[in-house]
Amino acid sequence: MRHLDEFSMYGNRRVVLNRYAFHGELKEQPILSFCQEQGIAPDFLEIIWEAFQQDSTPDEHLLMKFDLDIILAYLKKTHHYYKDRLIPELEMTLHNISLEHAVDHIIISELSSTFYAYKKDLIAHIEEEENGFFRYAEQIIQDKFMIGMDLASQFSLDHVHEEDAIEEMIRFVKKYLPVSDRLSQRIFVSKLQLLRRDLLIHAFVEDNVFVPRVLELELK
Numbered sequence: 001m002r003h004l005d006e007f008s009m010y011g012n013r014r015v016v017l018n019r020y021a022f023h024g025e026l027k028e029q030p031i032l033s034f035c036q037e038q039g040i041a042p043d044f045l046e047i048i049w050e051a052f053q054q055d056s057t058p059d060e061h062l063l064m065k066f067d068l069d070i071i072l073a074y075l076k077k078t079h080h081y082y083k084d085r086l087i088p089e090l091e092m093t094l095h096n097i098s099l100e101h102a103v104d105h106i107i108i109s110e111l112s113s114t115f116y117a118y119k120k121d122l123i124a125h126i127e128e129e130e131n132g133f134f135r136y137a138e139q140i141i142q143d144k145f146m147i148g149m150d151l152a153s154q155f156s157l158d159h160v161h162e163e164d165a166i167e168e169m170i171r172f173v174k175k176y177l178p179v180s181d182r183l184s185q186r187i188f189v190s191k192l193q194l195l196r197r198d199l200l201i202h203a204f205v206e207d208n209v210f211v212p213r214v215l216e217l218e219l220k
């Protein structure tokens with residue numbers, strides 16, 4: 001059984017748009033005018049959205065045609081969306097789950113420690129990218145020649161996304177907290193599935209679109 005309208009969640013472009021304007025409510029307005037306002041390329045959005053719907057990776061050949069700053073904006077906005085929205089929402093839901101159980105519930109404390117360890121790793125990963133390779137890419141985009149700094153191949157060698165903790169938490173909730181009519185548990189699993197799907201696309205764009213595009217600039 002699908003959780004919490006999973007289909008409609010991915011069937012709506014908001015699943016991609018949310019990272020571009022999540023502080024305010026997304027106004028009901030035509031997608032094209034929203035994209036124009038936010039400086040988003042609508043065709044870029046469509047390719048990412050298609051990947052969400054198919055639960056697969058996006059078409060890298062199509063994405064390669066976009067300007068590097070559009071690709072970089074997507075990556076940075078996505079980081080921001082994880083840190084300031086998805087992770088806090090998961091945290092809040094986890095708190096609600098804990099309220100439904102005894103405070104010293106061993107299962108909850110195990111779930112919490114997996115979650116907080118994962119949160120720490122994800123935020124460290126994001127900060128390392130933003131302060132390292134992304135900053136370097138920004139300099140290259142602005143045409144600041146950086147002699148001898150061929151960081152793209154190094155980044156692709158070091159870059160690993162192991163999101164096993166997400167799977168582990170999903171399995172854990174389903175196995176040890178099986179009362180599936182508890183809303184907070186369903187929301188928690190559903191948001192983990194959303195994060196997993198989002199990260200799959202995000203990491204693919206980093207490795208297969210962003211890195212090769214930066215590499216092209218380095219070789220110029």
Ligand SMILES: [Fe+2]
Binds near residue numbers: 075129202206
């Ligand atoms: Fe990233």
Ligand SMILES: [Fe+2]
Binds near residue numbers: 125129159160206
């Ligand atoms: Fe990454």
